[in-house]
Amino acid sequence: MASSQNEVPPPLQDIPTAKEKKYDRQLRLWGAGGQLALEETHILLINNGPGVTGVETLKNLVLPGIGQFSILDSAVVSEADLGVNFFLDDDSLGKFRAEETVKLLQELNPDVKGTAITEPLETWAVKDKIFTPYTLVLIAAPLDPAILATIDKHVQALEIPAFYLHSVGYYSQFSLYLPPAFPIVDTHPDPTSTDDLRLLKPWPALLEFAKQKTASMDKMNGEQFAHIPWIALILHYLQEWQAAHDGKLPTEYKEKTQFRDLVRKGSPSEENFDEACAAVLKTLVPPKPSSKVTEILNAPEAKNLTATSPPFWVIANAIQQFYEKHGELPLPGAVPDLKAQSDTFIQLQNIYKTKAREDCAEVVATVRSLEKNLGRSGKLVIDEKEVENFCKGAAHIHLVRGRPLKIVTPDTVTTFGDRTKYLANELTNPESLSLLYIAFVAWDEYVATHTTSTKEAGSEGLKVPGAGDDYEADAEKLTGISHKIIDSVIKEAGTFVEDPEYSQIKEKVGKICVELARAGGAELHNIASLTGGLVAQEIIKVITKQYVPIDNTCVFDGIASKSYVLRI
Amino acid sequence: MAVNGDSRARWRYMDHILTRPGAYTDPEWGEGIIGTLENAKVLVIGAGGLGCEILKNLALSGFKSIDVIDMDTIDVSNLNRQFLFRQSDVGKPKASVAADFVMKRVPGCKINAHVCKIQDKDEEFYMQFSMVICGLDSIEARRWINALLVGMVDYDNDDSLKPLIDGGTEGFKGQSRVVIPRMTSCIECQLDMHAPRAAVPLCTLATIPRQPQHCIEWAHIIKWEEERKDIQLDTDDPEHITWLYRTALKRAQEFGIQGVTYSMTQGVVKNIIPAIASTNAIIAASCCNEAFKIATSSAPALANTIPEGVDPETYDPDEEFAPAPNNYMLYTGDNSIYTFTFGHKKKPDCPVCGNLPKDLTVPGDQTLQELIESFAERPEAQLKKPSLSTGGKTLFFSSPESLRQQTEGNLRKKMRDLMEDGEEVVVTDPAFPTEFKYTIHLT
């Protein structure tokens, strides 16, 4: 350690722990809370086919330190595996793929525990309570749809999030099953969208501050004038505006630009006036929650509370009561950096913080009274920190309404129920990759139809398009299935697609089917790795309950280098 | 069990794609593709978060001849994503540890490691590769290699044209792009898409701090110089960071500012960008997917497609209003998954690949000093040590010291007194092997 002769180095202080050092770059994204959630996770990968995407996904989760993972895979390592899976080596040949990949993945992080399960899926999956140890399940295609249905039944009963993955040639697709209500408070919105300053509904302490800071502006010295916080400037000129407009506030776009001109007249070039002018359009908005947030606060789960309702819904109910009483959400309390003297800025920060604390205290009181009225047990007392966090992010909460995985039936055209109309619209949207999704459903239908009895053959009895030499015939079959699905979607949706659009759709899906068939079920390492990155990222969001996960199906086109998310 | 590294059995999956024509392959495609792939020489710049992934992906895409350059050594904070490194590798050079690991795991793949700066290698070195893939966190290094590869293009020699594939990540976001030098938009054309963060004015740091970051920058930029100027600041030395942290904390307490932490101090002084394995995996794989498509023509690659709805017979990407081929994928993963893939148009006034000087509007009473300082901040320039000359007359040399002294008298002069309106200025910077041309418009 460096130290000079004439000074004693200060003692090392608050130095991060070894773990904080190792995870520093990710802790800056999801914090200690997110990390703890990862460490309490046990992920199960049900691996099939070439099985690369699932293993690449796990790599991206073992590195940031999930608690445990298990790989269920009864396959034995073949030479073809070595050309596509990085977590196998020449010594792995002939051994169980599950055991070998677990061993090499575990080398990435000594903090993570891995387990291999080599029992065949069809005998394993039917066991009682077999899914209980796991917090999240990854299922790699191809597999017998009957087994997928069994797994699906288990994960839905336990409300365990599950992913169903495909990676074939240049294309990939994955779907996410989440419980019917998956709420998120820490959505990490874009910082530029979060300022909520209530300039149209200022409270007395804020008005008083503005009055003080703008009193006799014309007599201030230049230094003082240049450091009036823009928030105070806007409030000052709003009063001037109101005096000239029968007490009305500028609400229309045109009024706001006129108001901006009024502010500009105060000074043509001072930086604080620049800041005020730049903020006019963005900050002079009524503090009304978005329709999405209103919908969440009024969801049946929030309205019909029970003694065991999750904390999220109890707090949502309390916040809705707050909103009904005050016509606004609790104040988040953050102030953006602005030109001001240090003490003035701190003073302003404290005004916002104090109001935020008062708002939060009122919500906490409502939560406590709800708890009492609901007869919640002492063990379920909601942490005040959780309420505070909710109050801060109330304008940006998010809810995913999870839907079950799509499982095909052999020799049956897949239909999409209440999502049919949506999908029909997507068919004619030039930006949409819905055709790639439909081709993957067709791929599953092909596999389902060509599967021999699972009892004797297991996953080895699956035949994927293009596995044999005549991949062109399989491409045609796949195209035929896709066309049937498209026709059924259009018909069920009660719409009509005219030519040439209709023929173009069919031609486009035909090309995708050629690509899927020529791969013959092969994974390309790059596409598997990219998809493993996407899936791992979604898993991190689901486990940490931070940021916003997909809802609910993602496709990736490695030829056009594009992704697309569909709600199926 | 011994395995023959050359056996195609290992490549059974990939060979489906390399031996069967697809929906987008040429009618003549297929002959000799595997040989082309195996003979391609690829240079990987950076063996960090992206680099580790890129090396793995190239080896498992059938590339057999790879070089990797990185001057860095392994730090413990790399281990959460740079998966070719272990605790016991901390302190060793990234390039050689990564190369050895991948060669051991994928027999038959040869990787040469170079532990040095990219600027240490000459044109002859770069000439041997068929393409270059960058996984860097430095904009400066990207601009250097971009300018070099664009400058190397010789229209009489097809081998001088080397596609540059570039990836970058920050937290849950990233981008991958393909540059065909002189044919498509280059890194310099796209520079304004990566504007530098605005610096906090010095007077704020010195007199009116408001944020914890202001206190840290004050300790870092002002206080260290004042109190410890004999000691070279080492941002990896915990004692140094502790000193900055305590100094910043004390100042924050004086001003009633909350939130200074050790971790924030480290983040501010080292300019730490959050990084995770999953985003690196996505971007690196996207880059390698493009490399694989370029090397095998098994599907169309970015920068090499004809935009939808355009007649391929008459398409000329250099025409003013013609759309550019898709060459850029932006990725964001914090709110659902979103990619934006688009064609970034080549700029005729790009200082690296264009031939027209860029227009620059300058107030006539601005001093040369002010103009020079503005070059660092202008998103389209970002030059830190510019030297300027006009019509054979030198205005200012940033280095060497003797020439700087000779020309520094000009710094205080007004632009109006130094040149005519509409005059062309040539700017050079020691960080780039190229000249930047501007037409100055005085106002």
Ligand SMILES: [Zn+2]
């Ligand atoms: Zn350019």
